[in-house]
Structures are given as structure tokens and as C-alpha cells.
Amino acid sequence: MVSDSRPRRWRRLFIVLGSLVALLALAIGGGVTLVYVNADVSTVGRAEFSNELAIPPLASSRVRSDGTREFELDMRSGRTEFRPGQATETWGFNGTYLGPTLRARRGEKVAVTVRNQLPEASTVHWHGMHVPAAMDGGPHQMVQAGATWTPQWTVDQPAATLWYHPHPHGATEQHVRRGLAGMFLLDDDVSETLPLPKNYGVDDLPVIVQDVKFSGAELDSSHAIFRDVGFLGNQTMVNGTLTPYRNVGDELIRLRLLNASTARSYPFGFADERQFSLIATDGGLLERPAALDRLQLSPGERAEIVVRVRPGERTVLRSNKLAAGLDFWGQRFAGGDDTFDILELRAAETLRPSPQLPAALARPSTPDGSDSVQERRFDINLAGINGKPMAMDRIDLTVTRGTAETWIVHNNDGMPHNFHIHDVRFRVLARNDSPPPTELTGPKDTVFLPPNATVELAMRFDGPADPDTPYMYHCHLL
Template identity: 40%
Template sequence: MKLTRRSFLTATALAGGVALAGPFAWRLANAAEPRELKIPELIDARHHGQSVSLRVQPGKTSFFPGRESETLGYNGSYLGPTLRVHRGDDVEVAVTNALSEDTTVHWHGLLIPGELDGGPHQTIPTGATWQPVLPIRQPAATLWYHSHAHGRTAEQVYAGLAGLMIVTDDEEKALELPSEYGVDDIPLIMQDRQFENGSLVLPQGMRTRMHGRRGDTLMVNGTINPFARVPARLVRLRLVNGANARFFDLAFTDGRPFHWMASEGGLLERPVELRSLRLAPGERAEILVDFSDGRPVTLATGPDSNVPRMRMMERTADLTGGERDAVVRFEPQGAETSVVKVPEQLLTHERLDPSTAIRRRRFEMTMGMGMGSMMGSGSGGFGINGRSFDIGRVDERVGLGDTEIWEVSGAMMAHPFHIHGVHFTVLSRNGSPPDIRDQGLRDTIVVQEPVELLVQFLQPAENAPFMYHCHILEHEDNGMMGQFSVS
């Protein structure tokens, strides 16, 4: 599943009789055969009377042939179905917890009141069912859902508690974009996981707490070394970084361009032609790729750009090197077709005026090397504005309908910053105009240098607060999170 240098080193070592020790050698010997990309089941709420059921359950998953792993999933052993909802509808989701521990389901990117959000305040005890009715009142977009259990988010998501949610509306349909689910409209939930002799393991230790869990094996929709058959025409890819901590730096191996058409909040005003795309944990993007030339090509990622130097040295020693890793290989099918033109215009967004902001708030995500951080106690420097998360404390109080400027920065490394219950736009990055990738409506953004966000608060959160936090999940669990009310 590796490209270039690693494949060469592996073949050379095996041919020359060089011993490759332990789990790494097992992985190399068993990961060569490509597997067809799994496409999660699609559940369209309108086809089910606006009532959807999710069962949060343990299971066993064979990521490698003949090797089972203990996993978690929604309606299955790993990950969950894709839920499709329609703007203007009210959708009931009955979530039953069949685990031996508490959980939650957070609707990441859905603009709904705080008591429906699925954060740590909406705990679902073992054996209980939570039945929120979700009002869908936002433009078409790619969202996702995942566990947000207090102090257990990282481990539960790592074990498999995540899935895709698609919002659709009439404006998007009128554009006649690729929309045949699993054919020319393909979900790609990208993750990295650690394996030993073919079984999933949970990395532990101080470095994991400091920098987040990273694995030695890439997966898409729970498939290792996947390939996907696609029609020889324009195809839409819904990219979700579902990793706990890894950043993906995506590009096609033949250097072909593609068009970025949607951010977390939905369609951009105009498609943007790119040749590479960086996604941090929690970020999503929709791209259009032209496969009409019929040539197979691989979507690959470079080394994690947010890995501390020491971990990069460890990767090199483990024969992973600095080459690009395969994410998924695409194999166009059928006769070549004429190139479908990418729309020049997508949507026109109403732009907020920064002068309407009534308040400026500053947030710094901090992490420390203290004993509390090493022991995972949520202290020792993990926090926001010097305070570690306390579920009994509301950190900020916001007025319903208010517009504010939030200035966010991060210490020691880049952090993906996520705000529940809102979409925001980026005003500036490090005092300069936003980067090209900062455009669109966002709910998750990468920060290290100070970034100014223009936020309007239109969802109430009086009975239960919203969260803001780093979306490196181990940082979140260890205290890099705050909460705010809206009333």
C-alpha cells in the first residue's frame, strides 16, 4: 500500500534475506493485495418516514484476512451508515447504546440547538435510547457524526464510532452535480490506525497524549489498500478527515488538477482549481475529479505535516520514509465520455459585515509537558486560555443573534479548532488576508498563528452549552476544550 521508496526497500530487503522484525514484517507481507473500497450503506431519511435508527454496538472487524479486531460501530462492527437528510425536514434519530459504557453522538457541522447537539452533555447511558428530532435548516453540505463522550471521545472514535451525514437541497440539485451515491458521488472517510500482527491496537503513552494517536496504516471507509471503480467522467469525492490526529496532504500521483467545490459549511461560491489539498482532523471538503481519460490513478498523501520531529525520525527508521502513501486507487470504467464542464458559479453567499461584530474574544490553545499531561489527567498545560476543560463551568456567554470576532491561536503545533453550532468565515491569518483554503463557510479551521474568525450565533444553547475545542481528539479529552452558552 506504499508507493515508491518503501515498496523498493521492502522488495530489496525480502529478496536479500534481510530480516524485517515483528508486526511490521507481518503487515508488509499481508497488505499487498488491493481491496475494493467499502461504501457505507446509505439511509435516506425521506425513504424512512423521517425516522432513522442507530445502534451503537461492539463488534469484530477483519481489516486483514483471518485477523479479527475488537471494534465499535453504528449498525455494524465499524463506522456507520451514511445518513442523508433534506433541508427543511425534521428528522428523528433514535440512538440506542448497546455498549458497556456511556457514549454520545455529536452531529458535527449540523446547525441545531445545544440540547440536540450530541456533545458531552447529551450522554446516552448503557441500554438507553436517545431520540432527538433534528431540524435541518442549512444548505447542502458534507457533515459527519461521531462520539463526543466526556474523556472518552478519542478512544471511541478510534475504535470506529464515526459516520457520514449528507445534507441536500434544491439549490444544489439544480446545479446537476454528480450525485449518484457510491457511483459518481463517493464518500471517503480517511483514517490512520495502528496494527500488530493484523489486529487493531490502541496506542498509549505520553507522546500519544501530547501529539495524538497516529497509526502506521491508512484506511478509507475502514478499507486498507482500497481501489474504487468509477465512471469515466466527472466524479464527486466527499473527503472527511476522520483521523484522531493525522493531517492529510492529498494529491493525485499523476499531478492532475481537481476542483475544490465545498467546505464544511457547503458549496463555495466558485470552484477552485487545485493540485493538492490539506485536511486536518474534523475538516471536510468536496472535490470534482475528471476521470474521462480512463487512466487509473491514485489519490495519495504526503507525510503528516503536523508530526513532531522526533516522530518523523521514528517513521523513517520504520521504513516509511518521506514518500507519499496511497490513500485510494481509482480505476475508471466504461468508454471515454466527453468532459463535463465544472460549473463556473455554484452559490452566492450573503456576506457578514465585520463591522457588525459587537465583541472580540481571544482563545489560545495551550499544551504543556507537565506531569498531569503525561498521566492524562487533563491538567499540566492542556487547555484554552490557561484553563483545562470543566464540564460544570460555562466559559463564555454569547447573545443569540450576535456577531463576534474570535481570534484563535495555538501553541507548539498546528491545531484544528472546531466550534459547535455555528458556521464562520475567516477574516485574517497572522494579520494577513486569509489563505485560499480559508474561504467558504467553516466549522473547523487549522490555527497556530493567530486567525480571526467572524462568527454569528443563530442557534440557542441555554439548556445545554456548545463546545469549542481542538479536534486532535487526545487534546480534547485532556482538557483543550471550552464551552459557551447562547441565549
């Protein structure tokens, strides 16, 4: 009699398949674990601070016969040597990387001649500027390769630290990452009379923070696995300078912080936990200085802080771990566990005395919500806002010139977002149904939203109205 061995063969087959599935699961699990363990980045304690901080020059300008102050910005490609002997392909304004600092005064008429010498179309958006929609520089004002754009407007807002950067639909991250960014400083009667550090490049320093990653000599723009938030680099630079230091000779130093990264948020502080004074947010001065030891800025946000240094000391501006309520996975892969030593300040042995900061700075200049005529709600997630992705030919809402509104913005996604509105400055009335923290009490145009967070914003739309050209609101994680 011959026995049938097929059941036994099937059992062996199932055992082999089961073993392969188990091994595959272990391999995948081990690979994910390995990626997780190695996903955080830190330069804390390892930065040599061997390069003197570059200070973007103040842009030259000329005043026309009608009083208009005119600037010129050429968008160029070139090569920049971030590291000795290694030239990197970059883009910049009036140079190979970043751009000059534009400066104007409230009440001045400003004109900018923008020439696009790049191999592709781009734009220049005046982030934080109250400006006519046709001059805003969003994706509706593309400047073709070889073309010139000449926006002009009258500066009509309080003193503030603003910035300019490209805004082409679908390519903003690439253009900013390549180096197209610069500061735009506004002055007014209040800022000029206050006893604040104001000697540009001496005791008043622009601090443009970006994260970068290199592949050989070139910038690496790849998005690492699981990092859905966007590009996250493995080192930082300030004003285009890697591991920078700055010699300072005054007791009080004003740092104009700009997060010009495309996706990374920075919880700024100092390595020795010293306090500093927050004097201004995105849209201008606070009512009074606020003592802090941590200040978080998401992409596009700005802040002005004043720090006291002692003779002969060195202190390091640091980015700490992000405390934003991210989940276990998001904390690691959205950059929440990353830490960086960003800039070293080296104080001279003898320092020039600085006047004490004034107790009062500026009166509030944003609506308090009491005269809002409409309330709107915006839900943000990876798919878009209120369920709609960006579309160049769609107008989502219309507002009435001269009226104030209250916008309630909620992040219903599992990843962090932020929210930027063109043209207007707003007041944060509440965060998660509670009064805003100190760092959100000044005038803002961009606000960070952790997962499941809600902010209530009050703003006024005072034009000018334009039936053909829209303003934008969007997440500024590029």
C-alpha cells in the same frame, strides 16, 4: 613510610563514573537518534490496492405523518475482518464498523433514535450541524449503556458534507478510533440544481480516511514515544477498507473527503500531481470552483473535490508531507514526514461524459465580520484554552442570540492544534494577518492551526438559546 593511596582511588572512581556517564549519554543519544530515524511512516509505492472500496449504505428512513424524517442508529460492538482470516474487535453504527450515510434536505424535520448497545456510555454528536444545544450530542448528552436517545431538529443550513461521531468527555478518541463514525449529507435547492456529480456511490463517493495500527488481529491504540499530538497509525484505510481501489465510469468524480482520524492531518493530492477542483469545504459550497493540487485536512475537517479521470487510467489519492511550519522535532514526531497512498481510482476504458463544472456555485452564507458586535481572543496550548482545561460544570462565555462575533484564535504551543465550534459555521477572515488561502475561503466549522499561527473567524449565533445546556468549542485533535 606508608603512602596514602586514597586520592588515586578517588581519581579512578571519578574516571569510572565519568566514563559511565559518557556511555549513558551516548546510549541515550543513540537511542533517541534511532527512534528519530525510524519515526517516519510511508506506504507510498507499496500499497497493493487489492481491496474494493466499501461504500457506506444510505441509511433507511421513514417519514412520519407530520413529515418528520426518522432514522435509527444502533451503537454496537462486534468483529470486523479488515484482513482475510483476522477478525478485529470493533464498534459501529447499525453494523460492526463505521455507520450508514444519513441524508436529509434543508427544511426537513429530522428525528434520530439512538440506541446504545455498547458496554459503556457514549454520545452521538452531529459535527457541523446547526442544531439545538440539547440535541447536539456533546458530553452533556450522554447515552448510558442500554439507553435510548431521541434528538430531533429542523435542518436549517445549506447543503454540506457533515459527519457524526461520539463525544464522551475523556473517551472520544477511543470511541472514534474503534469505528464509531459516519457521514451526514445535506441537500438544498442550490445543490440539487447544479450540474455536479451527485450519483451516490457512483460518481459521488464518500471518502472517510482513518489511520490505523494493528497488534496481531486487534487495533493498537498505543501512542508512540514522543508523539504528544495523539494517536498516529502506520497505515490508512478508507471507509473501513485497507489498500482500497474503486472502479469509476464517469469523466468527473466527486470525492467527499472526511478526515476521521483522531490526530493525523492529511495534505491530500494525487500521485501524478494533477489538479482537481475544490467545490465545498466543511459547511458547504464555495462561491466558485477552485483549482488546486494540494488540500490539507486536519481531524474533523471535510472537503468536496472533483477530479477528472481519463479512459483506462489509474490515479492514486496520496497524503504528502505536511508543510505546516513545524520545527525539526515536531515535523517528525507529529506525523509531518509521514506519507501514504490512500485510494486508487481505476477508470473504465469508456467513460460516461460529465457536464462541465459550473462557473458559479453558491452565494456566501457566513458573516464577513462587518457586523460583529464583539471580538474575543482564544489562546490554545496543550494545557487548555485561555489557560483553562475542559470542565463539564463550567461555562466560559455567553453570547447574545442573533448577533455576530469575531474570534481571534492563536496557537501558542509548539505542536499543531485545530479549532472546532459546535452549531455555527464561520468564515476565515484572515490567517496570520493575511487573507486566507483559497482552501479556507468556504464556510468552515473546523480550522487547522500550526504552531504560532493565528486565525480570525467571523460567525453568527442565531440560536436557539438554551439556559441549561452549553455548546462547545475545542481542539479537534481528539
